[in-house]
Amino acid sequence: MSAALATHQELCRHFAALLSYPQGDMGGAARTCQALLAEHHRPAAAELERFCAFVEAQAAARVEEIYTATFDLQPVCHPYVGYQLFGESKQRTLFLVKLQECYRNHGYLPGAELVDHLSEVLRFLATAQNVTARAELINDGMLPALAKIIQGIEDGEHPYGDVLRALQGFLSGEFVTAVAAHAGGREKELEP
Secondary structure (H helix, E strand, C coil), rough: CHHHHHHHHHHHHCCCCCCCCCCHHHHHHHHHHHHHHHHHHHHHHHHHHHHHHHHHHHHHHHHHHHHHHHHHHHHHHHCHHHEEEECCCCHHHHHHHHHHHHHHHHHCCCCCCCEEEEHHHHHHHHCCCHHHHHHHHHHHHHHHHHHHHHHHCCCEEEEEEEEHHHHHHHCCCCCCCCCCCCCCCCCCEECC
């Protein structure tokens, strides 16, 4: 596995934790993610700074309350890739089936969330080796969904808006292009 892929996977794991229902040491998790981003994608690290300060200054119950109010109570911000792309439609159902098939084909066993939850997709990206599958899911799923969720958060200073913009910047970075070029446009696993 290349160092770039390993770093990308690690960052996906960290973002998955930040976009899951808050638990544990969110401040520590956010700072760890930010420190790794600072080494590899400074603009995304800067976006995450305000969120780090927010979770460090707030009680855990307040962070949970804001998470729920943002992602569970506002349909425009639901953290589901398929929902953001297709709404509650037959196309979303087909997307969920295809996503489950993709997970199964790559040996990934999803957790308790729906398979198209941002954190679940990020956990998959944290394990997947196939660069074509990764690039397609990022470019055709994650990035358009993130754009819609970010647009749905009306407050530009919203702490979860910061996380989403940092993730968007990170996923839009040079990595996807570089790894896809490394694969030569074919379905190929990165060599160790």
